[in-house]
Amino acid sequence: MNNCCEPSVPQPDSSFETFARPVADWQARLMASLTRSVQASDQNLGHLEEAILHWTRDLERKLLEEAAQKKADQSPPVCPVCGHKLSRRTRDQERTFHSRFGPVTVKRLRGWCRRCAAWRFPADHALGLSDTGGASPSVQEMAALTVSKMPVQEASAVIERLTGVKLPPATLDREARRQGQRADQQRTQLDEQMRTVQGAGQMLPRPQAPLTLVIELDAWNIRERDDWGHSTQKRAAGQEPSRWHWVYGGTCFRLDQRVTSAGGRARILSCGTVMTRSGVAGLREQLFAEAQRHGLAQAAKVLVVADGAVWIWNLPGDRFAQAQQRLDYYHASQHLWAVAHALHPEAEVAARAWVQPLLKKLKGGRVTALLNDLRTLAKRLRKKKRAAVQAEVAYLESHRERMDYAAARRNGEPQGSGAMESTCRQYQCRFKRPGQFWSCAGDEGLMCLETFWRNDRWQLLFPHILHGDPRKN
Ligand SMILES: [Zn+2]
Secondary structure, X not given: OOOOOOXXXXXXXXXXXXXXXXXXXHHHHHHHHHHHHHHOOOOOHHHHHHHHHHHHHHHHHHHHXXXXXXXXXXXXXXXXXXXXXXXXXXXXXXXXXXEOOEEEEEEEEEEEXXXXXXEEOHHHHHHOOOOOOOEOHHHHHHHHHHHOOOOHHHHHHHHHHHHOOOOOHHHHHHHHHHHHHHHHHHHHHHHHHOOOHHHHHHOOOOOOOOOEXXXXXXXXXEEEOOOOOOHHHHHHOOOOOOOEEEEEEEEEEEHHHEEEOOOOOEEEOOOEEEEEOOHHHHXXXXXXXXXXXXXXXXXXXXXXXXXXXXXXXXXXXXXXXXXXXXXOHHHHHHHHHHHHHHHOOXXXXXXXXXXXXXXXXXXXXXXHHHHHHHHHHHHHOOHHHHHHHHHHHHHHHHOHHHOOHHHHHHOOOOOOOHHHHHHHHHHHHHHOOOOOOEOHHHHHHHHHHHHHHHOOOHHHHOHHHHOOOOOOO
């Protein structure tokens, strides 16, 4: 419902006062400052850059304030939630918020929505201000981006240095959490869309050749304070408060997106990552949506690659029922090394000499021959050594269908889940810093922000970023 022609809404005025006198003032001051800087022998380009930033900032702030006021004045007096006309309207309700150029104040209309039974500020909605936080969309983005990459204290100092925006850590933390929550809601909506016809809009273009979809899985620990403040009661009740929780991650990509660099390292051009605190079931559902975006329904082959953890092989279930499974090669080789060290404790050279022919068999996909070798060996051993070899035989036997490394090389498929492990390490760098405790919901939101960034969907959260990009505008 758009009532922009309603008589009570003033028509926008296309002239900006800021372009009159303030521009002349700005020009005079900046010119003087630049001239001084040019003449000073101890000042370089950095001083010139700072001078332009410093002297232009207030002009930018005034322009933003004036334009924001015009936009506020133009907002029709209707409820932004239900579209109902507002009653009991009052004007000139001031609100000050943090903007990219410093604090900005606008006066806006307040009215009562009878249908929602709530006070509404239509201008806030038009400007993209949330009901609670005091940050402009650009500052909301700054909070989301920096806090999902670094600790809040550091982020606060970095923002101030780079942009001049002063956001105390507590304010920044609140804003980042709010954005995290919003990201989490948006992700849920996008994933739900994938179950309907609307999901087609999120899908990657259909490939020409038959498609192999690769899914890699991994998990890691995070420290949280979900029992914060309740430790004493929990201990009194005989329970140890838990601090460490699992984060489950998955990444999926089309095999044609995996290229080898000049140095021989595999690189993935485009992949979709999922990282969640909401358990294996949560990962399965999020990963299913992500795999659908990457062409799960059209895939001629789906391949799941991961280390040996039990949860991983239980995950595919009905969502990825046809998937072929592969045990990470490095992980499998570690089990052979375990036998080598059991047979030759503290004799690295002998252990290495023993393990080489077996690694060759593993790499060549000759799993039956490898297992026969190990069984023959076990028969010759006694007690501890025999048990050690038998344990590894049992482990490798349970994964024998997942060790087709020769076929992997022939098909140009990954032999290991290195891409996912490296992604997990990158998340850990941010989320495992000493002294950091968040709640489960806080973690999920911040990780969700990081995932939007990685999956190149940041613009879905902050559509204003497309405005300055001529390629996307
Ligand atoms: Zn309403």
